[in-house]
Amino acid sequence: MSEHSLNRRRFISASAAAAAMSAARGASSANDEIVLGLIGCGGRGQTLLRAITNLKGFRVAAVCDLIEERAQQGAMIGEQYKPAVRTYTNYLRMLDAEKKLDAVLVATEEGNHAKCAIPVLEAGLHCFCEKPVDTTVEKVNQFTLAARKAKGLLQFGFQRHYVPAFVEGMKLIQTGAIGDVTFMQGKWHWSSDVGGRYLDLIQSGGWFLAQACHHADVMMWAMNYQPPVKCSAMGAITEHVEGEPKVRAENHSALIFEFANKAFFSYTHIMNCCEPFTGEQLWVQGQNGGIDLPAAKLYPRPGMGDTNAYAEAVTHWENGTYEELEAFGNHIRENEKPRIDIEKARLSTLMGIMGRHAMYNEDAREFGMSSVKWDDLGAIL
Ligand SMILES: NC(=O)c1ccc[n+]([C@@H]2O[C@H](COP(=O)([O-])OP(=O)(O)OC[C@H]3O[C@@H](n4cnc5c(N)ncnc54)[C@H](O)[C@@H]3O)[C@@H](O)[C@H]2O)c1
CATH class of the missing domain: 3.30.360.10 (Dihydrodipicolinate Reductase; domain 2)
Known part of the structure; x- marks a missing residue:
């Protein structure tokens, strides 16, 4: 989806079921926003962030990239949020420090998905991970076993399902x-x-x-x-x-x-x-x-x-980026299975x-x- 079409799209309101959210969240929270972190602030990570900033019902709290400049770019995209988006260059440190996160988006390269997303699941958080699951059978198996044990919801970025x-x-x-x-x-x-x-x-x-x-x-x-x-x-x-x-x-x-x-x-x-x-x-x-x-x-x-x-x-x-992210929020609130698990x-x-x-x-x-x-x-x- 082009930046132009991202920008001209209307704001999408979150589901009226927001009140029911706290019971379904991996990390409980009394407010009705889903507090997000992001790992991987490259091309796709920044597109996801721009989409999120146009959706109600989310607040981006922290972003992480190995490259500090990209983490800063991510924080700039989320400049509307209060308190200001915190930046990290180590995703494990972010998971450790950010106790209020409900969910994390993983947009690292294809071969780094399992490595970055498994600790998110192990922390009890919900996770949206870009496609594919990973790049080798071994890592797909490893990710699958972790996902089957996870308490949080896990959705993949095969957006055609939306x-x-x-x-x-x-x-x-x-x-x-x-x-x-x-x-x-x-x-x-x-x-x-x-x-x-x-x-x-x-x-x-x-x-x-x-x-x-x-x-x-x-x-x-x-x-x-x-x-x-x-x-x-x-x-x-x-x-x-x-x-x-x-x-x-x-x-x-x-x-x-x-x-x-x-x-x-x-x-x-x-x-x-x-x-x-x-x-x-x-x-x-x-x-x-x-x-x-x-x-x-x-x-x-x-x-x-x-x-x-x-x-x-x-x-x-449309290519479904807004729809899949809006649905990710609603799936969390409604405690329902994502279409692409x-x-x-x-x-x-x-x-x-x-x-x-x-x-x-x-x-x-x-x-x-x-x-x-x-x-x-x-x-x-
Ligand atoms: N669904 C879609 O339409 C769509 C479109 C484009 C890309 N993607 C997917 O998104 C993912 C990212 O693609 P991209 O083009 O944005 O790649 P990219 O190279 O532009 O960005 C990846 C970023 O992840 C960072 N990173 C890697 N390991 C990290 C770690 N351990 N901790 C923190 N940051 C780390 C890198 O520094 C880099 O900035 C890929 O899986 C790709 O297939 C999906």
Whole structure:
């Protein structure tokens, strides 16, 4: 979402259920605000903060970044809050010192989520953690075990769960509007090359996992979170790069995921495309029709449904950042499960890791083409 659209959006009022909040909070508080901390004041952390400052029912008390200047930038974004937002460069120190926090947002790099979010849960606080869960099966397992024991609520930043086009589309799929899913087709093509920390495969987990995990999550959702049994994939770095290319995330991937009922998902995630080839596509085809999720379009087979049913149900298309954060507050107040909890987020993340395992040989540090079975991933149940 652009800064412009963030700024022009109206203030969203918090749920009237604020009075019921104290019982549901990990750290109890007598007032009706959710007191927040943030770990990771980079690009996404600052976007989350800007959204929060436009939502009622939250107060940001403290922010943390390893880079002091970024923590200061975070505090500036929250300059409306009294007392002033305190800054930290050590997240454990922040958790220790800030006794009044109810919840913490974690927006560190993909490979630092478990490390930063597990202590938040262990402190009994609610947590909103950016996607994916983390970058390796081991860290996803570790995060899952901690989350299953946690008292606080844990929501992940797969924001399409709060975007009407996807929510309504999934309802149509789950109520049989297109019949049994037979295949899914997707793409995310970009005109730019991979940059920034995505040059570091360890930090990001690879471009497919880091970015296209949003799409893996959508297709896992369409399959009711029944994971794929097998993935065959090809990954490559197609452009010349300076330095060591073997630990650089791929900029070109093509994947096929096969599900237990023989439905499959075929997908390409490609950089350096000419402009007309760019953009997102997420199609779900069933026996009785198809759904284009980002476009909120239902295409029933002739005589098998109403094309308009879907489009009329969807009033706007946004990327869901406000909606997911507003919902995070309401879930805390209402003591209700988030739409995207650890059990769903871990499966979507594992689907992303499965894709990377199929396209990247970690021992040889080489991209190529191979197949991986879900059962061989080593994920806990
Ligand atoms: N849901 C979305 O639409 C969306 C969009 C963009 C990014 N993201 C996700 O948000 C996360 C952050 O992405 P970004 O682009 O903002 O990255 P970034 O590199 O801009 O910011 C990450 C920040 O975390 C800080 N950090 C790392 N470890 C820390 C620690 N131990 N303690 C304190 N601070 C620490 C870094 O110093 C850095 O400033 C990623 O997981 C990314 O996938 C989600």
